Amino acid sequence: MRERILAVDDEPANLYLLENLLTEYEVATARNGEEMWACIGDFNPSVILLDIMMPGKDGFEIAGELAAHETYREIPVLFLSARREPVDVTRGFDLGAYDYIKKPFDGDELLARVRSALKKSSERIKLSMEVIIDAATGLYNRRYLSDFLERETGKARRGLEVYALAMIDIDFFKTVNDTHGHQCGDFVLREFSGLIKKSLRSYDMPIRYGGEEFLIIFPSTSRLEAVRVIERITKRNTEHEYHFGKERIVFTFTCGVADMTDISHSDDIFDVLIEKADARLYLGKNAGRNTIVSDDDGRL
Numbered sequence: 309m310r311e312r313i314l315a316v317d318d319e320p321a322n323l324y325l326l327e328n329l330l331t332e333y334e335v336a337t338a339r340n341g342e343e344m345w346a347c348i349g350d351f352n353p354s355v356i357l358l359d360i361m362m363p364g365k366d367g368f369e370i371a372g373e374l375a376a377h378e379t380y381r382e383i384p385v386l387f388l389s390a391r392r393e394p395v396d397v398t399r400g401f402d403l404g405a406y407d408y409i410k411k412p413f414d415g416d417e418l419l420a421r422v423r424s425a426l427k428k429s430s431e432r433i434k435l436s437m438e439v440i441i442d443a444a445t446g447l448y449n450r451r452y453l454s455d456f457l458e459r460e461t462g463k464a465r466r467g468l469e470v471y472a473l474a475m476i477d478i479d480f481f482k483t484v485n486d487t488h489g490h491q492c493g494d495f496v497l498r499e500f501s502g503l504i505k506k507s508l509r510s511y512d513m514p515i516r517y518g519g520e521e522f523l524i525i526f527p528s529t530s531r532l533e534a535v536r537v538i539e540r541i542t543k544r545n546t547e548h549e550y551h552f553g554k555e556r557i558v559f560t561f562t563c564g565v566a567d568m569t570d571i572s573h574s575d576d577i578f579d580v581l582i583e584k585a586d587a588r589l590y591l592g593k594n595a596g597r598n599t600i601v602s603d604d605d606g607r608l
């Protein structure tokens with residue numbers, strides 16, 4: 309996939325020039341801040357080239373807005389300006405710009421600076437992924453979960469978004485470790501996590517919650533739909549052959565499911581969902597394991 313660069317400049321001739329220079333990238337153009345904000349979400353740029361002198365909001369002001377934005381503040385901004393005074397350059401860097409390129413610019417130099425910014429952008433993405441991904445399984449970690457809860461709790465409370473939630477625990481995982489060793493246990497966790505991931509939709513969120521415990525958050529999903537997904541995981545897990553060296557490992561899991569119909573008037577929607585799903589998981593464990601429980605009577 310080609311990397312995406314968003315160029316903001318009020319002069320069509322400048323945008324034309326940039327488009328012709330940056331042919332190896334996917335380029336979107338905007339003639340002012342408004343147009344930039346209108347396309348930034350869908351276009352999802354890796355780097356922004358920003359003119360300073362524009363009618364309406366100038367580039368400094370727009371950079372300030374970007375810097376204050378939760379989602380976009382990390383995108384490297386390169387100012388591109390005919391304002392060559394040190395005071396302008398200084399102000400640009402003070403606003404958190406990655407670079408400041410004076411117009412008229414040399415094409416090769418601009419390309420080199422863009423490459424450098426893209427590198428910084430991809431390093432940032434890699435780092436931010438490392439922080440939220442559980443290295444052993446490739447699923448999201450608890451840190452991701454708490455960030456997500458912080459972001460989404462308000463929305464769910466206002467009824468803007470509905471969720472189903474599933475808590476999964478591998479049955480007799482300790483026996484796997486005790487019988488085949490911890491390396492085998494790690495293998496099972498990794499392999500099973502991959503199977504969970506493959507069974508989900510792109511917007512579902514699988515999280516490694518604890519040792520052999522997994523939490524899945526399903527946006528815009530009912531309990532019944534979530535149960536169908538878990539059933540798919542059960543089926544795949546039964547069919548999947550876990551081979552560790554010469555050993556074939558067979559295991560089951562138990563799952564508790566909850567959704568928004570379990571919430572009455574609580575402020576802590578996710579606390580309740582997690583609590584409910586967890587309690588149902590344990591109902592399933594007590595009922596003999598290898599099952600999915602989605603109500604408080606221990607039924608599917």
Ligand SMILES: [Mg+2]
Pocket residue numbers: 317318319359360361362
């Ligand atoms: Mg201008």
